[in-house]
Amino acid sequence: MSRATSTPGGKPPLYKIVMLGDSGVGKTSLVxxxxxxxxxxxxxxxxTMGIEFDTQMLDxxxxxxxAQIWDTAGQERFARVLLPTYFRKAKGVILVYDITNAxxxxxxxxxxxxxLNDHSNADDLAKLLVGNKSDLESxxxxxxxxxxxxxxxxxxxxxxTSAKSGDNVLAAFEKLIGIVHDRALNATKSKGxxxxxxxxxxxxxxxxDVVKLEEDGAAGSGDANACGC
Ligand code: GTP
Numbered sequence: 001m002s003r004a005t006s007t008p009g010g011k012p013p014l015y016k017i018v019m020l021g022d023s024g025v026g027k028t029s030l031v032x033x034x035x036x037x038x039x040x041x042x043x044x045x046x047x048t049m050g051i052e053f054d055t056q057m058l059d060x061x062x063x064x065x066x067a068q069i070w071d072t073a074g075q076e077r078f079a080r081v082l083l084p085t086y087f088r089k090a091k092g093v094i095l096v097y098d099i100t101n102a103x104x105x106x107x108x109x110x111x112x113x114x115x116l117n118d119h120s121n122a123d124d125l126a127k128l129l130v131g132n133k134s135d136l137e138s139x140x141x142x143x144x145x146x147x148x149x150x151x152x153x154x155x156x157x158x159x160x161t162s163a164k165s166g167d168n169v170l171a172a173f174e175k176l177i178g179i180v181h182d183r184a185l186n187a188t189k190s191k192g193x194x195x196x197x198x199x200x201x202x203x204x205x206x207x208x209d210v211v212k213l214e215e216d217g218a219a220g221s222g223d224a225n226a227c228g229c
Contacts, residue, residue: 021096029163092126127156
């Protein structure tokens with residue numbers, strides 16, 4: 001039986017995922033913590049102004065996959081123009097708010113969910129809610145219960161993270177990419193099933209038992225063309 005962990009050429013599949021949320025919630029810091037776990041958090045970090053992405057190999061229960069993580073600009077004037085590019089060919093989205101900033105949580109339903117629906121087929125995107133800055137417990141403005149209720153409403157999972165301490169950062173990215181990978185495997189299996197039943201009805205059609213994964217492009221790093229974006 002073939003194990004659906006990589007493309008036929010042996011390369012891990014590449015999935016584009018997008019970070020969304022208000023300016024200052026810690027999107028850039030979360031990506032930086034994931035890709036450079038030992039580097040201290042940079043508090044003088046400047047606001048993201050355009051398109052930046054990093055690629056990172058991640059583990060899932062079904063094997064290694066490569067995530068191309070797009071760090072988006074939270075500031076309205078940049079985000080509005082760039083949203084279609086952010087969402088093009090994306091397979092997953094991490095919605096980030098700051099647990100010490102109630103406004104950043106309210107923006108999820110007031111702004112970011114609407115943007116998701118306007119610019120993508122939201123049902124096709126795997127979604128994860130992340131409450132960042134969990135190290136600042138004494139300044140908390142958003143309870144975990146409130147965030148969980150939001151997740152139930154929109155059908156997504158939830159984790160609290162700290163880009164400062166590193167708490168749950170890897171877990172958050174692995175959780176989302178695991179959901180994305182599962183969805184791709186299931187889609188491939190059902191395509192395979194449809195082909196198999198066609199083959200049974202038409203003996204001239206060869207039956208395929210090779211599991212092919214959807215791959216956006218070559219697994220290159222830092223190249224906007226790698227995923228056809
Ligand atoms: P935009 O690029 O404007 O959309 O902002 P962003 O969401 O990428 O936020 P960024 O990563 O730039 O972080 C904003 C500020 O919050 C910086 O000063 C970070 O050092 C700080 N910060 C980010 N994550 C954490 C965290 O987990 N804990 C604490 N204490 N500070 C954090």
